[in-house]
Amino acid sequence: MSERWFPDEMPVPAVNAETNGWWEAAAHHRLVVQRCTACGATRHPPGPVCPTCRSTASEWSELPGTGSVFTYTVVRQAFIPSLADRIPYVVIAVELDGAEGARMVSNLIDIDPSDVAIGMRVDVVWEDMGPHLALPRFRPAADAKESER
């Protein structure tokens, strides 16, 4: 099991045939995005039809796992009791490299909430939440830390 940041009591996804590929890849610590094989557009969350060209053909395209913070918030009120000792935590909308136009909501961990900034470069890190459920979260990019020195 990976390092843990969030409690076991977090909600779990109801997965279906359209979304299973994304969760299956995540369970193996592979960050993918759904890419339309007709026009090349990427989309997230996963869905049955390309919103750009209406094609139903798609593939799970592996991403480098890097990106940048599009926007962020610091959640300071626990919405389930077991989050009470985990607040505050940082929620980000991240723009993923290699997946233009497809943002995802995730977390930025291993950072003081007052140091978060829009545009910050981030790297994926995985948290195993259960036997077959892993979630991508992000930490400040190693190279960003280097360049700050």
Added chain:
Amino acid sequence: MSQNGRRAVIVGVATSDYPKLPEMSEHAVHGQAADRALADAGLTMAGVDGFASTGFFPMYATGVAEYLGLHPTYYDETNAGGASFEVLAEHAAYAIEAGAAEVVLITYGSIQLSQMGRRLGTGGGGGSGFAPGPAIYDALWGNTLVGSYALAARRHMDQFGTTAEQLASVAVTMRAHAAGNPQAQERDPITVEDVVSSRLVADPLHKLDCCVISDGGGACVMTTAERAADLETTPIYVLGAAHATTHHMNISSMPDLTVSPAAQCGPLAFARAGIGPAEIDVAQLYDSFTITVVLTVEDLGFCAKGEGGAFVENGGLGLGGRLPTNTDGGGLSACHPGMRGMFLIVEAVRQLRGQGGATQVPDARIAVAHGTGGMLSTGATLILGKEAP
């Protein structure tokens, strides 16, 4: 708007008791508001052939209609979250003008506060368990409803330099208006300093940047201008209306977090009304959070994109300000039972009738009511006037 010489007007409006109704069922709130709105119009349930309402389960409107003893031949329960009641009123106007209905009653009722206690709307996926549908892609990472609006607010601040103090000024003005509303949930004056020093719920949104959680409801009655001529009430004309949506419940699917659906439906509604934002005397703008109002004044065209912060500060939304807004105290201070779009319509009509009480805007002739629902997902604009176009 008109068809076949028929022109839709609002002839009755009412709010139920609010903000705390521990003794009432949800249906009773609808019923109280319905009876009051019909009395306001000088009509009875017997004349109602159309009904609209919406809530959080399927066939909601038919359930309320049964409770009210109605067998309507026109009904509608379009759910656009907080924008629902502007959409329902727009649809009712079309139905009336097409001759599909003569008298449409629209009701809203909620006992959210008494039913759920003070959860303060921070629920993500409703706690542990399977996250339903689109909530998967937020709740698993601990994002909340307030968090989603906070993501938009942070983006606006970063992109345009909007400040926490500018956002706070929205809450300060709404509270000042609430002081003139004896029913308002919160009436004690607050300052910008009070807002920015209140507890952060999800940065940059403080507790006082968030709406109150209430019980309450409202109703309106619509018919034709011809029918209204026989009534005592002053009819209020639907001059133009439009609605739009850009995404469902994932804030990360919003195309641009600083541009709400109001940017689509606002200009459409103004074009249909044949007027521009400069002709608006009073505004009722959905204020789930302070950022909601800043985005809305920009997207409806009251100022340029990015200038909303400067527009709302220093009493810009107050009586005598650039755009007197939410004269009842809004969702931030008066009442927010979950989908408060009906309150926007009621207060707009009262202002145009000159029944605004302590917060009456002098000689208000044209009003806008704009609802926002979901995670900035839906928008619906109604432009109302006291004179026939």
